[in-house]
Amino acid sequence: xxxxxxxxxxxxxxxxxxxxxxxxxxxxxxxxxxxxxxxxxxxxxxxxxxxxxxxxxxxxxxxxxxxxxxxxxxxxxxxxxxxxxxxxxxxxxxxxxxxxxxxxxxxxxxxxxxxxxxxxxxxxxxxxxxxxxxxxxxxxxxxxxxxxxxxxxxxxxxxxxxxxxxxxxxxxxxxxxxxxxxxxxxxxxxxxxxxxxxxxxxxxx
Numbered sequence: 001x002x003x004x005x006x007x008x009x010x011x012x013x014x015x016x017x018x019x020x021x022x023x024x025x026x027x028x029x030x031x032x033x034x035x036x037x038x039x040x041x042x043x044x045x046x047x048x049x050x051x052x053x054x055x056x057x058x059x060x061x062x063x064x065x066x067x068x069x070x071x072x073x074x075x076x077x078x079x080x081x082x083x084x085x086x087x088x089x090x091x092x093x094x095x096x097x098x099x100x101x102x103x104x105x106x107x108x109x110x111x112x113x114x115x116x117x118x119x120x121x122x123x124x125x126x127x128x129x130x131x132x133x134x135x136x137x138x139x140x141x142x143x144x145x146x147x148x149x150x151x152x153x154x155x156x157x158x159x160x161x162x163x164x165x166x167x168x169x170x171x172x173x174x175x176x177x178x179x180x181x182x183x184x185x186x187x188x189x190x191x192x193x194x195x196x197x198x199x200x201x202x203x204x205x
Contacts, residue, residue, distance in 0.1 A: 004049075007032055011053055019060025026063040026125060028101045029053075030078045031089075042079055047092035054095035065125055066090070067101035082107065083116040083123075090123060102158075103128035103170070105141055108149045114157050121161030128170040129197065139172035143181070143189065145196025152200040169193045 011029065018024055034042040050064070057064050068086050069078040080086050086100050102124045107113055117124070131147030133140075144151055155167075173181035181189055 004032075004034070008049065012056060015053070015057045015060065015062060019057070019062055025061060026065060027057065028065045028067055028126065030067050030069060031080055032077065033075060033079050039079055039085075043088065043092065046079065046089055050089060050098060051093045051095060054093060054098050058095070058097050063097045063099060063125060064095075065099050065101040067103055067128075068106060069103075070106040073106075082110060083120045087120060087123065099123045099125035101126045101128065104149055104151065104154055105130045105132055105170075108132065108154060113154070117154075117157045118161060121158075121163060124158070124161075124163060125165055127158060127163070127165070127167050129167050130169065130171040131196070136177060137174050139174050140177065141171040141173065143171065143192045143196050144169060145199050146192070151196075152203045155200055156203065167197070169197070 011027075014027060018027060031046055034045055037045075050066070054064050066080060066086050066089055067078075068080045068082055071081045074081050080089065083100060083102070090098050090100070100120060100123045102117075104127065107116070110116070129144050129151060130149075131142040131144050131151070132149050133142055133147045171181060175182045
């Protein structure tokens with residue numbers, strides 16, 4: 001959650017660093033929250049903050065992305081839990097360099113997920129993948145293809161819209177878990193990620 005001013009400063013510094021050093025052309029963000037305000041009360045402030053961030057990013061040719069999080073994280077890390085909510089922010093900001101990071105782990109259980117993919121295809125600029133099993137702690141994601149997310153179906157839905165910006169494996173694990181990914185050889189973890197992604201891509205999960 002943090003302090004608004006320090007968060008704002010960190011984001012501006014990130015834009016400057018990425019832009020000046022030409023590290024990339026996009027920056028992913030989560031919104032944080034404004035304590036004591038309802039969603040509708042906080043939205044105008046979020047619009048103002050993102051409009052300024054996008055203006056600064058545009059000077060470097062950088063695109064900003066907002067990542068909706070699972071509702072369990074809302075109230076702490078984000079006020080956006082769906083593509084519909086992210087789209088309201090984007091519409092309010094009105095900047096061409098603001099889009100969506102689509103993290104399958106956060107949104108795959110939403111009943112409208114396939115309709116949302118079609119509806120917001122042009123606004124999805126990055127996709128995060130991992131896998132889901134019943135949570136044992138807050139940072140308990142799994143290697144693609146080793147959980148319950150229908151990755152193959154979701155990837156096909158994205159590809160059918162013309163999505164071509166690539167996929168990023170993103171997982172978190174707690175070292176205290178008996179099967180923590182941090183306890184394993186990372187080369188083997190990456191091989192399992194590649195195998196799981198290939199299986200999903202081929203539609204053979």
